Amino acid sequence: MSSKTPPQAWGTVGGSLAAALPSLYAAQVLEAMLMAGLGAVVSFFTSYFLKSLVRFYKKRKRRQR
DSSP states (O other): OOOOOHHHHHHHHHHHHHHHGGGOOHHHHHHHHHHHHHHHHHHHHHHHHHHHHHHHHHHHHHHHO
């Protein structure tokens, strides 16, 4: 069980971020955001493609009966 209260936990997170921010460069943050967005788009379309593929094979299997 954690002994930290929510305000204390938020304070810890905020302090960690405040300590890490000076070492980050704007280009690195932008690159990370772009890569995260690209990863999300690729993940979405991969899931969509696989879902469509499963539907296609299920329909095909039903037609063969």
